[in-house]
Amino acid sequence: MSTTSRSTLSPTELQHLDAYWRAANYLSVGQIYLLANPLLREPLTLAHVKPRLLGHWGTTPGLNFIYAHLNRLIREHDLSVLYVAGPGHGAPGVVANTYLEGSYSELYPDIGPGEDGLRKLFRQFSFPGGIPSHAAPQTPGSIHEGGELGFSLTHAYGAALDHPELLVACVIGDGEAETAPLAASWHSNKFLNPRTDGAVLPILHLNGYKIANPTVLARLEHAELDALLRGYGHTPYYVEGDDPALMHQQMARTLEQVYADIAAIQRRARVEGVQERPAWPMIVLRSPKGWTGPKVVDGLPVEGTWRAHQVPLAGLSDHPEHLHQLEDWLLSYRPEELFDEAGVLRPELAAQAPSGERRMGMNPVANGGLLRRDLDLPDWRGYAVAVLEPGSVEAEATRVLGTFLRDVMKRNMTTFRLFGPDETASNRLDAVYAASGKTWQEPQLPTDQHLSPDGRVMEVLSEHLCEGWLEGYTLTGRHGLFSCYEAFIHVVDSMVGQHSKWLETSREIAWRSPVPSLNILLTSHVWRQDHNGSSHQDPGFIDLMMNKAPAVVRVYLPPDANTLLCVTDHCLRSRDYVNVIVAGKQPERQWLSEADAAKHCADGLGIWAWASTDRGETPDVVMACAGDVPTLETLAAVSLLRSAFPGLKIRVVNVVDLMTLQPQSEHPHGLSDAAFDEIFTTDVPIIFAYHGYPWLIHRLTYRRAGHQNLHVHGYTGQGTTTTPFDMTVLNELDRFHLALDVIRRVPHLQDVNSDAKQQLLNKLDEHHAYVRATGDDLPDVKNWRWGDG
Amino acid sequence: MSTTSRSTLSPTELQHLDAYWRAANYLSVGQIYLLANPLLREPLTLAHVKPRLLGHWGTTPGLNFIYAHLNRLIREHDLSVLYVAGPGHGAPGVVANTYLEGSYSELYPDIGPGEDGLRKLFRQFSFPGGIPSHAAPQTPGSIHEGGELGFSLTHAYGAALDHPELLVACVIGDGEAETAPLAASWHSNKFLNPRTDGAVLPILHLNGYKIANPTVLARLEHAELDALLRGYGHTPYYVEGDDPALMHQQMARTLEQVYADIAAIQRRARVEGVQERPAWPMIVLRSPKGWTGPKVVDGLPVEGTWRAHQVPLAGLSDHPEHLHQLEDWLLSYRPEELFDEAGVLRPELAAQAPSGERRMGMNPVANGGLLRRDLDLPDWRGYAVAVLEPGSVEAEATRVLGTFLRDVMKRNMTTFRLFGPDETASNRLDAVYAASGKTWQEPQLPTDQHLSPDGRVMEVLSEHLCEGWLEGYTLTGRHGLFSCYEAFIHVVDSMVGQHSKWLETSREIAWRSPVPSLNILLTSHVWRQDHNGSSHQDPGFIDLMMNKAPAVVRVYLPPDANTLLCVTDHCLRSRDYVNVIVAGKQPERQWLSEADAAKHCADGLGIWAWASTDRGETPDVVMACAGDVPTLETLAAVSLLRSAFPGLKIRVVNVVDLMTLQPQSEHPHGLSDAAFDEIFTTDVPIIFAYHGYPWLIHRLTYRRAGHQNLHVHGYTGQGTTTTPFDMTVLNELDRFHLALDVIRRVPHLQDVNSDAKQQLLNKLDEHHAYVRATGDDLPDVKNWRWGDG
Secondary structure: OOOOOOOOOHHHHHHHHHHHHHHHHHHHHHHEEEEEOOOOOOOOOHHEEOOOOOOEEEEHHHHHHHHHHHHHHHHHHEEEEEEEEEOOHHHHHHOOOOOOOOHHHOOOOOOOHHHHHHHHHHEEEOOOOOOOOOOOOOOOOOOOOOOOOOHHHHHHHHHOOOOOEEEEEEEEOOOOOHHHHHHHHHHHHHHHOOOOOOEEEEEEOOEOOOOOOOHHHHHOOOHHHHHHHHOOEEEEEEEOOOOHHHHHHHHHHHHHHHHHHHHHHHHHHHHHOOOOOOOOOEEEEEEOOOOOOOEEHHHHHEEOHHHHOOOOOOOOOOOHHHHHHHHHHOOOHHHHHOOOOOOOEEEHHHHHOOHHHHOOOOOOOHHHHHHOOOOOOOOOHHHHHHOOOOOOEEEHHHHHHHHHHHHHHHHOOOOEEEEEOOOOOOOOOOOHHOOOOEEOOOOOOOOOOOOEOOEEEOOOOHHHHHHHHHHHHOOOOOOEEEEEEEEHHHHHHHHHHHHHHHHHHHHHOOOOOOEOOOOEEEEEOHHHHOOHHHHHHHHHHHHHHOOOOOEEEEEEEOOOOOHHHHHHHHHHHEEEOOEEOOOOOEHHHHHHHHHHHHHHHOOOEEEEHHHHHOOOOOOOEEEEEHHHHHHHHHHHHHHHHHHHHOOOOEEEEEEEHHHHHHHOOOOOOOOOOOHHHHHHHHOOOOOEEEOOOOOHHHHHHOOHHHHHHEEEEEEOOOOOOOOOHHHHOOOOOOOOHHHHHHHOOOHHHHHHOOHHHHHHHHHHHHHHHHHHHHOOOOHHOOOOOOOOO | OOOOOOOOHHHHHHHHHHHHHHHHHHHHHHHHHEEOOOOOOOOHHHHHEEOOOOOOOOOOOHHHHHHHHHHHHHHOOOEEEEEEOOOOOOHHHHHHHHHHHHHHHHOOOOOOOOHHHHHHHHHHHOOOOOOOOOOOOOOOOOOOOOOOOOOHHHHHHHHHOOOEEEEEEEEEEEHHOHHHHHHHHHHHHHHOOOOOOOHHHHHHHEOOOOOEEOOHHHHHHHHHHHHHHOOOOOOEEEEEOOHHHHHHHHHHHHHHHHHHHHHHHHHHHHHOOOOOOOOOOEEEOOOOOOOOOEEEEEEOOOOOOOOHHOOOOOOOOHHHHHHHHHHHHHOOOOOHHEEEEOOOHHHHHHOOOOHHHOOHOHHHHHHHHOOOOOOOOOOHHHOOOOOOOOOOOOHHHHHHHHHHHHHHHHHHHOEEEEHHHHHOOOOOOOOHHHOOOOOOOOOOOOOOOOOEEOEEEEEOOOHHHHHHHHHHHHHHHEEEEEEEEOHHHHHHHHHHHHHHHHHHOOOOOOOOOOEEEEEEEOOHHHHHHOOHHHOOOOHHHHHHHOOOOOOEEEEEOOOOOOHHHHHHHHHHHHEOEEEEEEEEOOOOOHHHHHHHHHHHHHOEEEEOOHOOOOOOOOOEEEEEEOOOOHHHHHHHHHHHHHHHOOOOOOEEEEOHHHHHHHHOOOOOOOOOOOHHHHHHHHOOEEEEEEEOHHHHHHHOOOHHHHHEEEEOOOOOOOOOOHHHHHHHHHHHHHHHHHHHHHHHHOOHHOOOOOOHEEEEEEHHHHHHHHHHHOOOOOOHHOOOOOOOO
């Protein structure tokens, strides 16, 4: 759809808009190059230039161009716009613009208007103690760093959900567009409700080159590109060229058109009540890489080529002509027309920016903590399983959680969503459908279930989209939970890592208000992937998270339904964390009443006296466990040992908050050494049954006094297609191996154990033969109950 | 483009094809359900049925339909076809077909033709000690497990590269198509050379539902879907319906058309010499989920709905009518027409399959080790940096490696490729362009560099595509190396994990021949991402790999160019491993001559006597290092300490093969305890400077006698935008902190150290002030040379 050729901008408007853009470009180049002499009031010398040139110019003029035009649109229609800069290294542009509009100085008063402020603005960029080259948490108006590429569009959609008045302008780099997460993100438009959600305006910025190569999308023939974008469900508009005057008219006109389209779509949905998935507009901006920068350097073309990616002019100390060229480049923006004597942006240009919270740098959506309303949470105790005696009832932990989440959703119908890769029902959280269906804007068939255009459960077979939407949703002040098969959370290792970094940095930025935590529920976990086999078995995500900032990361392994409820309640109230909860979905024995669960979760770990036989005395052995299946196997092992060795003093310790194991110096949740030693002792064997890779427990307890007594059983990579109990046997996490280890480690059992030991070994043989004969687990193992002995 | 309505199949052909399909469907259902009575020669009872029903039916009839039709095409045109089953849980179908064609019994003689073989075939499926539900390494003809979804199309393209006679038929599930890796993979067709590569035929299988939800692509209106697929650069053909007779004709006709298109494309490229990127054909197969299965169960629709995803009939012991329905379902395929008295496929049906290596289960491409030709490698010593004295010269390690890789490529122009996400030049491997350009089938502009339709460097801004292509390339017997920014390799954590599992399992399968290793070069590493900031800093991939099978994983940290050459040469010769090499690209001092490098790499770790001051005596301190920057800082610390404490006995140990640190019991590369103790001692402090997260070194050395003396410095997450040396200071890996730690740990220095210690602290203050004033590192740090003191 080509736009018409009439002019939208008056000559004065055009002149001001172009000047504003020049100002942003000037400030961008200044940040990349200058330490001093910010207004070029004296001839440029090497002393004014940074010794290390680290910025990226290529994408910047396009980002500035879009920003300036969005300013005009915002003023014209009084819009709330969030600006998402997808291309990497976008900080020079976004920082320049938020400085020009006054946001920057409001948030960072030290960097005020005027020459001194400009000098500081320039100096701090990519400078030790300064700011990064990406649109990082330090950048006003940003929820998206753009360091690792590919997440801009999912973040944009996450921000737009339940923000009906918001327009998210998402600039997608053509390099970024090659990444897998971005390629999948285009279909996010199938999950946006025009009635209750805001709009996302993708602006695909085709500037032709990545670091060193042409981009795939920029080189498609027009018809193919157009088919692709229409196939993605968009109505594309094209703004193409390199003559600023013509491009300004085209862009202004196109934005007006796009705005009219969006308004019409929303009117149809909101006023006329039409249920449809509209063809949302989008813009393709085709402009030269490094637009307005040096055209030729050392005889080689730069503007419009990959050579414009980073610093078009380098090695200034060895190439005096480059210094001269830099000066000419900066002066080409005519700074004297843009800034007054004091170095302050001239008032007619300052007037081009919106004011107050309409400035994209001050939109509260981008500082989501400002919008955050705590969830209205029902009392989780109301959903608890009645556990009169430990092990007396059975329940599916996630199914119980589903009833709680159902009511969380009901009470927070515009601020809470559940995300999952086609697994909400598989993960047994389907009670939530009583509160809300699954988001679906397409036509429905009679065979569909629980779909709704207004649905608040977001299901798509992409962990990347689930994670990205949730990140965007929480960064803009709302709450959510992402449930995922444990093994496949590795798909978003990198995303979660980047989000952790964002939160870690955000916590140190005074003006950023805390946002709701990112909550990840890992279920269908390693011990219950016997049927899906090796590809579905991997508990390593916890290890990955342990390398992230202790201030941000929390890991919980609730052993049953009530502890899962309590932990989830806690996570939904928390801020600025990444909470990882690991819990099974299968029917399992329940251990703790609601009161016991509350206390246990508050403590993070504790002695289970009801399961112990040490009667408060020094035990012969500590049997510790973390995770639902390890807890079950530990208790079954305790039963076996109680029968075999009635006098044996066993202390059972369960760990629900993994971070309590660490020293207080390493994690805020760490138990004091005194308390730890009291519980685990310093001199008796500790047989620790752990959900994941055993090594992690050693890592966490490394500095504890009793560490040398610790023997950890966990997942050692012995996975295949088999039965649930056989999975534990293969990895020696089962009751028999645990009991055998106790016999091996407790000195006074080593002599008297031969019979008991042989019985356990016999059971293992019996198990092995039975499983391979029947394909099922031994009945007495499957039906084991606490108290059976 | 709709296909015409003429019939392609004669009545007999149609009848045979349909019968063959019914046989495959019968065997699929049998695998999911039956333990015995495989030919239903007696009435079906519960005793014949598996106690746990674990298979997935939904996708299977479609997979079988495609397989049967490909058989016909292969026979008709004598084709070499590789079958990639993208949908999850595809094993029942692929196993059934490879059994019917005879491949299965050839590879697993115990499962022969006839009733007993059928019984075993059925029983082993998803049964303890049996085979997985995915097209795992156990599955003949498979290079793609399909456990984690999303990689089928990248694997298909990787297999097709440099296999000009191969046709890769890649079935893409419509659930899988929602994943990010698959969404990005469509653009792989821009990197396929019709002249020298084979063809990939994507078959998008729209069966409408995932586990519980409709799929995005299945619900698009035809025009939108068609635009999308044309936008991806394909010519789509549609096969749609549910009447088998009509569908067989449609599919046969469409495959003939598709084959004609591919032949025409290849003729144009190969005979007529036309350089173009053609619109490759693809097929959209729209058929009911669970096609031919139960239509209604318990009054609810099943065929064509999400209820057909797993086992349509469950709970057989509680629902006798389900057992009856199962029997009817199996009998609906009329097994008596398909198998003879002995249970052997009837000859007229057996004749429907191709023979020998034309059978897809026996295509050697799918057992790539059979095709593997060892690389013709030049002697790496010919590329070595001349190092007459340690530290006497400077070089960029990866740039040196680039010259070696250039000649590796020149000598192996059809069996070696280099992969990278737009970073080959950034990672300074650009010497390879002298051997071959970057693959590019689109038109070129004068500003492009090093592009070529015949290029063998694969560059796309997607780690997923690079990794997936390389996996497909090596699994089909060829060699490659993937260079990646260290932080962003986390993007493919999950893929590499799955590939490691594939290799681990493959090693145990007798008929699978070893394939070339997957080689990953991590460069632009954490210590040189000072300019890109926190988002680009993450050395955690090594930790992730340490949880994978020791039989498969290798990690190397060469400290300089010559060791990098030697290690890479070793990796390129290896088989069935995932080799991870971490090496910097910046100019650094060089330490080892080619002879010393060869010995050092062969040993994996060793004492650097030239840097040590212990003269073979018991040292006062061991200073160990792994990684290029840690090595540099360790040697600089040694220099400082030599000056300050001339009598101090320091032993310098460098580790290039990280696995040598582990006990021999845990990794085949592990050093013996005796050798380890000899080198590291058991009783003096060990100050270990490590490239990544410090904890890993503790983990690896945990069982070593000297472990309690070990103090590790590494990356502790202190990242930001700063200078290179400041990165080491922030994480206390720098020379000053290392030297201070030596002073703290060596008993006899603790009393006499006040002056030296104060000097080191002063230098840290001086560094801090200088960096923040100038944005650059202290000249005496930058210019430090070994021997400076």
